[in-house]
Amino acid sequence: MADDSFALSCPAPALAEERIQLAHGSGGRAxxxxxxxxxxxxxxxPALDRRHDGARLAIDGPLAFSTDSYVVRPLVFPGGDxxxxxxxxxxxxxxxxxxxxxxxxxxxxxxxxLDIATLRAVVDSMRAAAAAAGAAIIAGDLKVVDHGKADxxxxxxxxxxxxxxxxxxxxxxxxxxxxxIVSGDIGRHGIAIMATRExxxxxxxxxxxxxxxxxxxxxLCESGLAVHCLRDLTRGGLAGALCEIAETAGLAVEIDEAxxxxxxxxxAACELLGLDPLHVANEGRFVIFVPAAxxxxxxxxxxxxxxxxxxxxxxAVAAAPAGRVTARSAIGVRRVVDxxxxxxxxxxx
Amino acid sequence: xxxxDEYRDPEAAQRLAAAIxxxxxxxxxxxxxxxxxxxxxxxxxxxxLLPPAITLVHGPGCPVCVTPVDYVDKAIEIALRPGTVxxxxxxxxxxxxxxxxxxxxxxxxxxxxxVYSPLDALAVARASPGREVVFFAVGFETTAPANAMAxxxxxxxxxxxxxxxxxxxxxxxxxxxxxxxxxxxxDGFLAAGHVCTIMGYEEYEPLAAEFRVPIVVTGxxxxxxxxxxxxxxxxxxxxxxxxxxxxxxxxxxxxxxxAQEIMREVYRVVRRRWRGIGEIEESGLAIAxxxxxxxxxxxxxxVAAREEAPGECISGLVLSGERKPSSCAAFGTRCTPEHxxxxxxxxxxxxxxxxxxxxxxxxxxxxx
Amino acid sequence: xxxAVPGKVLSISGDDPVMRxxxxxxxxxxKEISLAYAPEAGIGAYVxxxxxxxxxxxxxxxxxxxxxxxxxxxxxxxxxAAGSARA
Numbered sequence: 001m002a003d004d005s006f007a008l009s010c011p012a013p014a015l016a017e018e019r020i021q022l023a024h025g026s027g028g029r030a031x032x033x034x035x036x037x038x039x040x041x042x043x044x045x046p047a048l049d050r051r052h053d054g055a056r057l058a059i060d061g062p063l064a065f066s067t068d069s070y071v072v073r074p075l076v077f078p079g080g081d082x083x084x085x086x087x088x089x090x091x092x093x094x095x096x097x098x099x100x101x102x103x104x105x106x107x108x109x110x111x112x113x114l115d116i117a118t119l120r121a122v123v124d125s126m127r128a129a130a131a132a133a134g135a136a137i138i139a140g141d142l143k144v145v146d147h148g149k150a151d152x153x154x155x156x157x158x159x160x161x162x163x164x165x166x167x168x169x170x171x172x173x174x175x176x177x178x179x180x181i182v183s184g185d186i187g188r189h190g191i192a193i194m195a196t197r198e199x200x201x202x203x204x205x206x207x208x209x210x211x212x213x214x215x216x217x218x219x220l221c222e223s224g225l226a227v228h229c230l231r232d233l234t235r236g237g238l239a240g241a242l243c244e245i246a247e248t249a250g251l252a253v254e255i256d257e258a259x260x261x262x263x264x265x266x267x268a269a270c271e272l273l274g275l276d277p278l279h280v281a282n283e284g285r286f287v288i289f290v291p292a293a294x295x296x297x298x299x300x301x302x303x304x305x306x307x308x309x310x311x312x313x314x315x316a317v318a319a320a321p322a323g324r325v326t327a328r329s330a331i332g333v334r335r336v337v338d339x340x341x342x343x344x345x346x347x348x349x
Numbered sequence: 350x351x352x353x354d355e356y357r358d359p360e361a362a363q364r365l366a367a368a369i370x371x372x373x374x375x376x377x378x379x380x381x382x383x384x385x386x387x388x389x390x391x392x393x394x395x396x397x398l399l400p401p402a403i404t405l406v407h408g409p410g411c412p413v414c415v416t417p418v419d420y421v422d423k424a425i426e427i428a429l430r431p432g433t434v435x436x437x438x439x440x441x442x443x444x445x446x447x448x449x450x451x452x453x454x455x456x457x458x459x460x461x462x463x464v465y466s467p468l469d470a471l472a473v474a475r476a477s478p479g480r481e482v483v484f485f486a487v488g489f490e491t492t493a494p495a496n497a498m499a500x501x502x503x504x505x506x507x508x509x510x511x512x513x514x515x516x517x518x519x520x521x522x523x524x525x526x527x528x529x530x531x532x533x534x535x536d537g538f539l540a541a542g543h544v545c546t547i548m549g550y551e552e553y554e555p556l557a558a559e560f561r562v563p564i565v566v567t568g569x570x571x572x573x574x575x576x577x578x579x580x581x582x583x584x585x586x587x588x589x590x591x592x593x594x595x596x597x598x599x600x601x602x603x604x605x606x607x608a609q610e611i612m613r614e615v616y617r618v619v620r621r622r623w624r625g626i627g628e629i630e631e632s633g634l635a636i637a638x639x640x641x642x643x644x645x646x647x648x649x650x651x652v653a654a655r656e657e658a659p660g661e662c663i664s665g666l667v668l669s670g671e672r673k674p675s676s677c678a679a680f681g682t683r684c685t686p687e688h689x690x691x692x693x694x695x696x697x698x699x700x701x702x703x704x705x706x707x708x709x710x711x712x713x714x715x716x717x
Numbered sequence: 718x719x720x721a722v723p724g725k726v727l728s729i730s731g732d733d734p735v736m737r738x739x740x741x742x743x744x745x746x747x748k749e750i751s752l753a754y755a756p757e758a759g760i761g762a763y764v765x766x767x768x769x770x771x772x773x774x775x776x777x778x779x780x781x782x783x784x785x786x787x788x789x790x791x792x793x794x795x796x797x798a799a800g801s802a803r804a
Contacts, residue, residue, distance in 0.1 A: 200465050202748040203740075265745025268350065272743055272766075273465065274439075274720045331362040331571045333394025338706050341687040342452075345439035346465060348492060348720055348768050349384040349413055350744035352723035352763055352775050361787055368790045371797075385719050438768070466769025468751060491719040495770045498753055502735065543719045546765065546773045569721075572783055598780035599765050599773040607734075608754040608772065 020114040025144025038120055039140065042127040043106075047138035055138040057103060059162065064099035066090050067158035075118060075152045078192045079208030082155055083125035085283060088212045090159040091133040092232040095217040096286065098165025104130060105139040105158045111150035122153070133212050135159065165221035171248035173228040176319040179295035180253060181288040183216060183302055184209070184310035185261040186238050190280035190344075191269045200273065200346060206265055211284030216308035219301050220288065227298075229289040233282040236339060239325065240279065241287055243339040247323040255315030255337075256328045274347035278327070279340055289317065352598070356570030357393075365575035366398035369582055376402045377585050378534050379578060380527070380670050382520055383541035384411035384699070385569050391703040393571045403582065406670035407700040409523050410541060412488045413440045414668060414692040414699045415623040420516040421446035423652045424485045427514065427645065428459035434477065436470035437485040439463045444695050451485075467499035467513075474503070474511035483645045486515045491543040493517045493634055494608035497615035500636065500643045514645035515636050518621055520544050521552050522632035527669055528560040535670060537581040539567040539574070542596035547612075549604025553592045561590040568596040615640055622654065624692055626665050662691030667700050674701040681705060721767035723775055724750070726760055741766060 015037040023030040040048065047055035070086045091101040106126065110119070130137050167173065192208040194200045213232060220227050229249075231241045238260065246253045262270075262277045270277050284307055290298045295313050302311035315327075325337040381387065387407045390396055396405045409415050425446050428435035435451070442451045442463065455461040460480075464470050467484055474482035486496035496513065503511045520541060527533060540553055545566045553564045563584035567577030577595045584591065594600055614637070621633025636644040646652055661679050666672040674680050674693065684690040686702055693699035724741035729752065731737040737752040741764065750764070755771035758764050764771035 200463065202746050204746045206746070263745070264350075268722075268744035268746045271350075271353070271722045272746065272748070329393045330357045330359065331393050331395070331398070332359045333397045335392065335394050336706075340706075341685075342443070345442055346463060347440045348438045348488065349388075349411060349440050350723060351725075352765075352780060356783065361784075364787060364790060364794075367794075383719070466751075468769055489719065491721070491767055491772070494754060494772070495751075495768045498735070498751065498770070505735075541719075543721050543765075543767060543772070546721075572787075576783055576786060595783075597782055598776045605754055605772060607756060611753075 015116060018116055020110045020112055020116065020119065020144055022112050022144050022146070025110065025142060031142060035142070038116070038123055039142070042123045043130075043137040043140070045136040045138060047136065055103070059102065059160070062163045063160055064094050064097035064163055065158070065160050066093035066097070067156065068093060069154060069156040071151060071154050072193075073151055074196055075122065077196050077208055078206070079188070080210035080283070081122050081125050082153065083122035084129045084210050086155040086157045087126045087129035087133065088210055088283065089234070090157040091129070091135060091212045091214050092286070094159050094161040095212075095214040096169070096230040096232050097163065098169045098218070098221040098227070098230070099161035099163045100214065100218055101133050101135040101159045101161040103160050104135050104137045106137050107141040107156040108143070109150050109154040110142065110144045111152055112144055112147040114152050119153070129212065133214055164218055165227065167226065169221070169227055169230055171229050171245045174245070174249045174251055174289045174317055175228065175291070176251060176317055177292050178228055178289045178317040179292045179313050180242070180255060180315040180317065181290065181295060181298055181302070181311055182238060182260065182314050183213060183286050183288070183308040184284075185263045185266065186233065186282055186285060187262055187266040187270065187277040187280035189283040190237070191266050193281070194273065195269070202269065202272075204265060204269065206263075206269065209282055209284035211307045213284060213286050213307055216302040216305040216311075217286060219305070220298060223297075223301055225294045225298055225301070226291055227288065228291070230286055232286040235281045237277070237279040237281060238287070239337045240339055242325045243337065245289075246325050250322040252318040252321055252323070253315060253325045254318055254328070254334075255325070257330055258328070259312060259314045261310050261312055274349075275344050278337060279344045292316065353570065356568070356572040358572065362398065362571050362575055365572065365579055369403065369575070369579050370400040372579075372586055373400050373402050373582055374586060376404065377536045377582055378404045378406055379537045379539060379581055380406045380408045380535045381539040381567070382408040382410040382524060383544070384413070385543070386410065386539060386541065386567065386574060387700055387703050389569050389571065389574060395571055395574050398575070399578065403578065405578070406535065406673075407667070408527065408670050409623060409626060409668040411693070411699050412492070412518055413444055414664065415518055415626065416441070416444065416487050416516050417622045417624050418446055419652045419654055420514065421450070422448070423649070424514055425449065425451060425454045425459075427483050427649050428454045428461050429457065430481075432479075433481045433483060434460045434462060434473055435483050435485060436462050436464045436473060438487065441485055441487060444692060445689065467496050468502075471499050471503060471508070471511060474508055478510060480510060482511050483649070484511070484513045486513045486517065488517055489520055489541070489544050490547045491541070493616065494547060494605070494612050497611045500615050500640050501611055503643055504640060512643050512645040512648045513636065515616075515634065517616070517634035518623065519618070519632050519634065521556065522629050523623065523626075524556060526626070526629050528556065528562065530669070532671065535562065537563040537585055538565070539577045539581065540564050542566055542568040542573070542600060545596070545600045545604065547605050547608050549602050550592050550594060550600065551602060557590050557592050563590050564592045566592070566594045566596050566600050568599065623668070624664075626668055660690065664691035664693040664699075664701070667693045674704040677701070719767055721765045721772060723763050724766050726758055726762045726764060729760060739771070741771070
């Protein structure tokens with residue numbers, strides 16, 4: 001009862017507990033205390049402050065909508081955490097549709113026993129990422145599950161945004177002859193995650209590339225260039241994104257491995273663990289398909305943004321064979337690039 | 350990176366390929382016995398640079414592929430025991446046992462952890478005194494000394510909660526078995542450069558002499574493999590049959606003495622069954638009696654030998670080089686990395702997986 | 718088999734030969750590697766590393782042989798070209 005006297009202007013209302021308990025998810029006083037102590041101060045905005053079941057928006061179309069769930073382990077890694085991943089992931093998905101994220105929701109499933117300091121850090125990351133993207137988190141939900149049922153925490157974010165692109169951006173818009181551009185060096189996120197895992201650790205300055213790519217993506221969309229397709233790279237790496245797109249578009253994609261940017265330290269880590277950089281996860285990179293004649297201008301546009309300063313043309317689209325992605329190897333021979341069936345595992349062989 | 354990038358130079362690769370084409374006057378079939386070389390060949394497209402008269406065949410060079418199914422089953426059984434931690438190299442996680450694989454066991458709640466080095470498994474044991482830590486040790490002679498060192502150190506420390514499930518295989522007996530088989534068409538071998546880094550190449554000299562085949566100890570980068578092929582073809586064209594060392598920056602004739610010493614200390618040579626091939630005498634390593642306290646088979650029960658029903662899978666024939674993956678009726682259709690019928694498709698080093706991943710269908714002729 | 722990569726020894730610690738380890742630079746990432754099987758490796762040496770163990774010290778002189786060979790091949794090509802030009 002004494003908790004009611006806290007004012008929302010207090011930056012971080014004290015919470016007696018250090019760890020999440022089942023009571024925090026039951027919707028009663030404990031839940032309210034947690035929301036007041038951790039979530040509301042971080043995500044404060046008029047809609048959220050009304051504390052109603054849903055947020056009313058006045059937003060006119062055309063709109064894009066996206067949702068994603070995040071189950072990453074570890075929760076905190078070099079360069080980010082599950083929170084920044086969750087916000088940037090949805091902001092990026094909307095940007096790939098040519099839309100600027102405006103409103104986000106965040107649903108949390110917390111594991112009993114999660115320490116609240118970690119939760120605060122994650123929520124603060126989300127606040128920062130949303131602010132950087134110019135988006136507000138206006139709706140949310142919180143549940144707590146038994147110890148052992150949630151890997152710390154799971155987060156779902158959904159987002160809505162206004163489409164700023166003029167044309168329709170999708171794989172079906174791609175044409176033979178289009179240039180394939182990647183927004184920067186690949187493989188940082190996957191290696192940063194691996195470096196923190198027991199047994200695969202090494203001293204490294206490799207930090208996840210987790211970031212919003214809305215800046216360069218939307219600049220391309222508003223530039224007047226004929227952007228045919230955008231796709232952010234995530235778990236399947238560059239190879240995964242290109243394979244999906246080639247398949248959906250019914251076209252072939254040919255890249256040159258020598259042109260795909262990979263940092264020396266990421267390449268060294270891949271060599272050590274027997275991983276192919278093309279299949280390593282990214283969280284702050286995207287591919288762009290534009291007509292060949294506009295490729296140089298597209299790269300220019302990207303490079304104005306720190307997150308895409310490494311943008312490069314890496315290949316081109318061909319008419320056939322449909323769905324096939326090939327790469328010219330270091331010694332000049334072409335080979336097929338396929339999607340992997342599961343996560344790439346380190347090998348000794 | 351020095352000692353790596355310079356061996357991937359495209360111009361030098363083309364020159365070596367051209368040199369091979371120039372000296373080749375007849376068809377020759379060469380076998381490489383190393384998953385790592387298979388991987389490099391298919392990934393870089395090295396076989397596409399070779400003249401059509403040279404056929405490169407992939408041998409049983411994938412220790413993951415040849416690990417008997419009963420060892421995989423044992424590893425899974427151990428992993429599913431409460432209070433146990435099963436540490437393994439990443440390669441083994443998707444290899445199918447009779448029922449499931451280690452990844453599926455992990456999904457069922459088994460504590461299965463990927464390690465980069467056997468010393469990491471030892472670290473897990475030290476950090477978790479209340480748990481039984483078992484390291485699933487597979488590999489050829491390259492990996493055997495590293496695996497042995499984990500047991501050696503554990504023994505010196507008196508670490509009670511660590512043991513190793515060992516299923517090692519040796520290369521020369523497998524090569525002998527292939528050379529001695531009646532249908533053998535292999536004209537020459539590229540010997541595995543990292544196996545030879547440990548063991549040297551003295552033990553290949555009797556094979557070269559007895560079967561009159563050139564054996565070239567070869568490295569793993571594109572220029573190494575191309576040079577290895579060049580030297581083998583040159584010998585064949587000149588009618589010679591000797592052991593030659595292409596990988597001299599790493600391999601010495603006597604090999605690595607301290608590594609061999611620890612291997613002799615910790616292991617004994619045994620008869621081993623090679624998945625898809627069958628039993629080969631004196632072709633494997635098991636833990637020596639002096640280290641029985643660290644032998645998971647002693648601690649958790651011996652591995653029960655089990656015959657495997659072949660079905661449609663021809664992995665045995667692929668492993669012995671008699672068939673190419675692309676010649677299998679199920680290749681790419683009923684058998685894919687998503688739904689593998691056999692080990693050569695499961696392991697990323699397996700010839701079938703390598704073929705599938707890097708070239709599922711022949712590339713269009715107009716390609717380059 | 719088997720995946721082994723070259724790296725440069727930055728520093729070494731440990732007196733017991735079995736427990737001797739080095740910090741090895743693989744081109745931007747550094748990892749602690751056992752030198753139990755490479756007792757002759759010193760600081761600045763390039764070693765070949767497999768599953769956390771240095772299994773060989775890379776020999777620079779021998780490493781150059783591939784390129785010597787390539788030069789011989791280039792010489793042969795030149796001779797052949799000159800020969801066919803004369804013919």
